[in-house]
Amino acid sequence: MQFSLPIAFPRLSLPPQSASDRPPDAFSRPAAAVWGLALWLASVGNLPLWQRIDALGGAPSQKLVLIAGLGAIIVAALVALLWLTMWTHVFRPVATALLLVAAFNTHFMWQYSVVIDPTMLSNVLHTDAHEVRDLLSWSMPGTVLLVAGLPLWALWRRRLALRRVWPQAGWNLLGALSALVVLVVAALLSYQGLASLMRNHKDLRYMANPLNTVYAGARLAVDQLPRQVHPLQPVGEDAKLGASYAHQQRPPLLVLVIGETARAQNFGLDGYARNTTPGLARWQAQGDLVNFSQVTSCGTNTQVSLPCIFSPLTRTGGGDKVPEHENLLDVLQRAGLAVLWVDNQSGCKGVCERVPHASANDHAVPDLCNGGECFDAAMLDGLDQRIEALDPQRRARGVVLVLHQMGSHGPAYAHRAPETSKPFLPECRSVRLSDCAHEELVNAYDNSIVYTDHFLDQTLHWLKARADRGSEDTGMIYVSDHGESLGENGLYLHGVPYAIAPSQQTHVPMVGWFSKGLQKRAGLSMDCLRGLGDQPISHDHIFHSVLGLMDVHTRIHQPALDVVIPCAAPV
Incomplete structure (x- = not known):
């Protein structure tokens, strides 16, 4: 017609x-x-x-x-x-x-x-x-x-x-x-x-x-x-560190990597036909990495999902709304831990305003930064010095570090990985995604996932090195903020209203890696955690799982939303 x-x-x-x-x-x-x-x-x-x-x-x-x-x-x-x-x-x-x-x-x-x-x-x-x-x-x-x-x-x-x-x-x-x-x-x-x-x-x-x-x-x-007129409501005012801190030999160091625009459908660990996560697969084979394959995001864009991940509220309870409460980082800092946010994105959307924070662009790293943009690996450059600059008393208790990725941010997927790290070619290099052949578009997107895998592999090597020399009990949790549409049903990018959003925009990857020291400290059973890897969870679980893993006690902690509790035993 x-x-x-x-x-x-x-x-x-x-x-x-x-x-x-x-x-x-x-x-x-x-x-x-x-x-x-x-x-x-x-x-x-x-x-x-x-x-x-x-x-x-x-x-x-x-x-x-x-x-x-x-x-x-x-x-x-x-x-x-x-x-x-x-x-x-x-x-x-x-x-x-x-x-x-x-x-x-x-x-x-x-x-x-x-x-x-x-x-x-x-x-x-x-x-x-x-x-x-x-x-x-x-x-x-x-x-x-x-x-x-x-x-x-x-x-x-x-x-x-x-x-x-x-x-x-x-x-x-x-x-x-x-x-x-x-x-x-x-x-x-x-x-x-x-x-x-x-x-x-x-x-x-x-x-x-x-x-x-x-x-x-x-x-x-x-x-x-x-909400701009009224201050945020405090949460976790009773937060305190648990018994594991009383006579600790090494402080914990937990890295939260917040991914950008990674969808589970193209994640190798989640059954994708292409091996887009070879580095993570090697860590999984060693037994200390758990893949969570059924994770649902809180929103379909960063502006909603990022604050929601750190919110004490569930998505249906208001976590996807404009924040009225303090967040996870405030509670961790109030309990006495050192907190640091390093950003390689368009900001933390207010989440990191009350804790120390830095940008990957603070000092351009040769070969990793160009034209005001950096590859995610730039966040690891000088990271030891950034941690050393934190308050020494807090640092001695423990550190929670957030790395906010550029990840697979579109539509310029071809810019998200170095030219030397692209196994899938030819790739779409245009921002007019509908002009590209679907295979080339998927190649460009998959290359960005491969680079995220490379970045996470580097992060895990850095964490393992710190654990091996006995300085900290280390761990990492990675989760993406939302997914992406690559032309399915005529849709591209993300941001579709949640009620009608396709699964490509809400089903996201998530993994957890914990050193032997952190496993012992938290009483973690990796076999138990791997058994929970296929259970449906969501961004709602992050807030409470981090509190449980870091042994932070507060009335706002909900055990039912803590994926660690079923697999942790008092030590």
């Missing part, structure tokens, strides 16, 4: 602003601007939505009815919104912002099949220059010109003729109310078909452009602004 929605955007000429000089039809021109812009946004600005509905199948007449009904609702909603902004120095900036938002939304919905919801918008607002650079492509300016070019030219060509304040307020209110009446009528007339459509295809509700961004922005403001 093909369709076209030709819209003749009205010429917005501006007569003189004084009431006595206005021509007789001047008062109709704001209405023409509002309706013209709303029709343009609803048609051209929503091409991805209409194409998505067209691709669903069904009779052409049925699809036309659905498009007409939903189109009328979108037009009416935009008209109501635009009338409320019909003021001097307000309408045109707002209209410009809506056009540009619609244009960029269209580009990313076309390019990666993403949808715009509050979590996606939050992710966008917290991105950095390097991530933005990876998303740029030559097709973006063309899409922006297609969607926003003509109406922007018409919008700014001449000024609008507006009444004085109170008469204009009356017209604005009347125009908005009239649009709401049209919206209600359109919704009632098309309710049955649209209700069924939205129930069966929930992603469509996040594609109405630019209303999706307006809604997402409002939700973020409502959710986040009140």
Whole structure:
């Protein structure tokens, strides 16, 4: 089925602003601007939505009815919104912002099949220059010109003729109310078909452009602004170190590696046909590494998952919301341990604000850093010195170190591994993932997983060396923050609303390695842990498992969410 929605955007000429000089039809021109812009946004600005509905199948007449009904609702909603902004120095900036938002939304919905919801918008607002650079492509300016070019030219060509304040307020209110009446009528007339459509295809509700961004922005403001005013609620105020610290010969050193965009489906230890984790497989064969194959993430993007991993709350209990509580690192530090966060990503999303933290970019490592970006191995450079710089009294008790990876961050997967460490070729080198052959796209992604395996192998060698010389009882837990879509069902990247997210974005890899000393210290049975490796767990377990492994006692520790407890015996 093909369709076209030709819209003749009205010429917005501006007569003189004084009431006595206005021509007789001047008062109709704001209405023409509002309706013209709303029709343009609803048609051209929503091409991805209409194409998505067209691709669903069904009779052409049925699809036309659905498009007409939903189109009328979108037009009416935009008209109501635009009338409320019909003021001097307000309408045109707002209209410009809506056009540009619609244009960029269209580009990313076309390019990666993403949808715009509050979590996606939050992710966008917290991105950095390097991530933005990876998303740029030559097709973006063309899409922006297609969607926003003509109406922007018409919008700014001449000024609008507006009444004085109170008469204009009356017209604005009347125009908005009239649009709401049209919206209600359109919704009632098309309710049955649209209700069924939205129930069966929930992603469509996040594609109405630019209303999706307006809604997402409002939700973020409502959710986040009140929480910015109030300080975080303390947790684990009773935290204290357990009996294992009383006469310890060596302090514990636990490394938490937080992966980025690694999906279990392409992880060699989880049964992937390719051996993308040869290094971890060797450690597993030695008996001290446990693979957890059924792990579910808290969110589908870093902005949600990263704070949730360290939250005392479960995902369903509010861990996936904007944090209101302190996190795991605060509890560990309060108990008296040394904590350090080393970042090779776009920041810790507030998790590390109250503990010592550093960036891999603090000092560029030759061969590992270039152009403001570093391979993950750069986090290991100078790590001994970073630990030595921590508070000596805390360090003598024990250290928890967090390494936040660049991992497999897309769409520039080809940039995530050195050219000399790519076993799968040819690979996709474009950020326009849909332009690449699927095999080349998978090759590029798998190469990034292989490099993560290399980084984890290096980390384990570093930990084992410290354990072998008797300085610490060491261990490592690795878990990815979320997964990734590589074209399955037309989806790319991540960030799909959790309720409709595919398993590729929520099923993530996780491993644990514990030195003989840490096993003895915690009374760990590795055979028992390996027996739990295929049991379903989630990010909800990280907070409580780390407390259990580090022998930190507090009332907020939930044994039911501690994967260590069933396999640990008092020593």
